[in-house]
Amino acid sequence: MYIYDQFDRQILTERVAQFRSQTERFLAGELSESEFLPLRLQNGLYIQRLAPMLRVAVPYGLYNTQQMRKLAQITRDYDKGYIHVSTRQNFQLNWPRLEDVPNILEELAEVEMHAIQTSGNCIRNTTTDQYAGVAIDEIEDPRPWCELIRQWSTFHPEFALLPRKFKIAVCTTAEDRAAFKFHDIGVELIHNDEGYTRFNIHVGGGLGRTPVINQLIKRDLHWQHLITYLEAVLRVYNQLGRRDNKYKARIKILVKAMGAEAFGERVEQEWQHIKDDDNTLTEEAVDRVKQFFTPPAYETLDDSSCNRELASQRLESNNFGRWLDKNVRPHKQAGYAIVNLALKPTGIAPGDITDSQMEAVADLADQYSGGQLRNTHQQNIVLADVRKTDLFALWQRCDELNLATPNLGYLSDPICCPGGDYCALANAKSIPIAEAIQREFDDLDYLYDLGPIDLNISGCMNACGHHHVGHIGILGVDKKGREFYQISLGGDMGGDIQRQASIGKILGPSFSQDEVPSVMKKILDVYVDIRQPEESFIDAYRRVGLDPFKAKVYA
Secondary structure, rough: OOOOHHHHHHHHHHHHHHHHHHHHHHHHOOOOOHHHHHHOOOOEEEOOOOOEEEHHHHHHHHEEEHHHHHHHHHHHHHOOOOOEEEOOOOOEEOHHHHHHHHHHHHHHOOOOOOOOOOOOOOOOOOOOOOOOOOOEEEOOHHHHHHHHHHHHHHHHHHHHHOOOOOOOEEEEEEOOOOOOHHEEEEEEEEEEOOOOEEEEEEOOOOOOOOEOEEEEEEEEEEEEHHHHHHHHHHHHHHHOOOOOOHHOOOOOHHHHHHHHHHHHHHHHHHHHHOOOOOOOOOOOHHHHHHHHHEEEEEEEOOOHHHHHHHHHHHOHHHHHHHHHHHEHHHHOOEEEEEEEOOOOOOEEEEEEEEEEHHHHHHHHHHHHHEEEEEEEEOOOOOEEEEEEHHHHHHHHHHHOOOOOOOOOOOOOOEEEEHHHHHOOOOOOHHHHHHHHHHHHHOOOOHHHHHHHHHHHHOOOOOOOOOHHHHOOEEEEEEEOEEEEEEEEOOOOOOOOOOOEEEEOOOOOOOOEHHHHHHHHHHHHHHHHHHHOOOOHHHHHHHOOHHHHHHHOOOO
């Protein structure tokens, strides 16, 4: 992973000192709330329903065990002993005191972490596949390109005050694990017929009040021009994006108003002025970054022998076999596997992990996975380089830590925003809905029979829980001061070439909190009745449409 140099450390040190002074001036009454607002947002600090929330940047979801242990210590010393994994692969502290935030940032800087550009109208954390570098289906490792984007976009003076927040995702696989089609810019890495790296650039996606799938505006972009082309896109958006209405300020609104073709032409015109400037990438610059992402020193392992041992261990424990099937993914290196740690046990807010669990997971990563970890878009944690011979021992320890629920990708593994329990913007609570569904559908055999189903839950139209792209999406709405829940069906991030990205359709009138589990039961009953052999929920929905589900639910 990328290692800071002296300039990176100096920038962080100066930024922490600057924010400490700003915070002290605000607490002394020398800065007004409106004056302090942009300053705190530049440092990842929100004011939530009950306390501040500090969002800690985790570039493309990758971090090490030293950083994990520091976060655990911070949650214990400055918060309530737990932290939240967000859908943008970051961490969030939900209970820090404002006066403690400069100290937290100072301690984060000690381990090369910060909260810069995790909020505000700027370029946010660039995200990618949680299995980057080890996935068997990737064209090439996306992390060096993410790091190049991060270095270009951080503290970029021209894009520090965009019309609205801006998000970029990089995808290098047929299975879109980065949700790149729903980003302001989706960078799709391809290899041309000669095997050279090129990029397709998709622009104008996003969720929120107006969910939109982005559109392709540039094919086969040479890798040398990645940064200059992104800069051209940002320049056009910065010049033409609306600033009079924040609900119409995202680039998706601009692209829709202009049309993708016209927007692409405007970007092309802008790009011609800068395509060969200092931001044009060279082989030397790319190789410099790639050296931070070289594969670890893998052992030479007999994969067949490893698999025979796993088959024997399956006979010892049915629970281990389930975990192996559901939470462990293939690795490109023979004899190794990718392990997903489940942060969705029933009764715990999805994506939360305690300080003691964090320290234990850091120990496991040191012992079994080269001292590195990844956060996922689905709010879980990954150990990416585990020897197959270590899987049984690792599972036993994860089971003790309540991190081994074998449900990855199933109904009881929802994406869920913090909702009304924390967020000042939320119309309704999200966490109790997730728990109610988990308790209603706690039979793993039944969930396995249903097959993978993406359940996404948001507490408001900002869609932090990505409800628009859940196979089943739940949105909290306010009705005259009461919390209700709107259900949509048929959303999809776009899992592969055959399964295109889609935005869910609203089932009908909303439901009270108590009604949601029974409504879910009716939806699933329809699926069981109509599905064809081996047909997934999303494929069955696309075949029959909304009407059979609507008729059953509102009968």
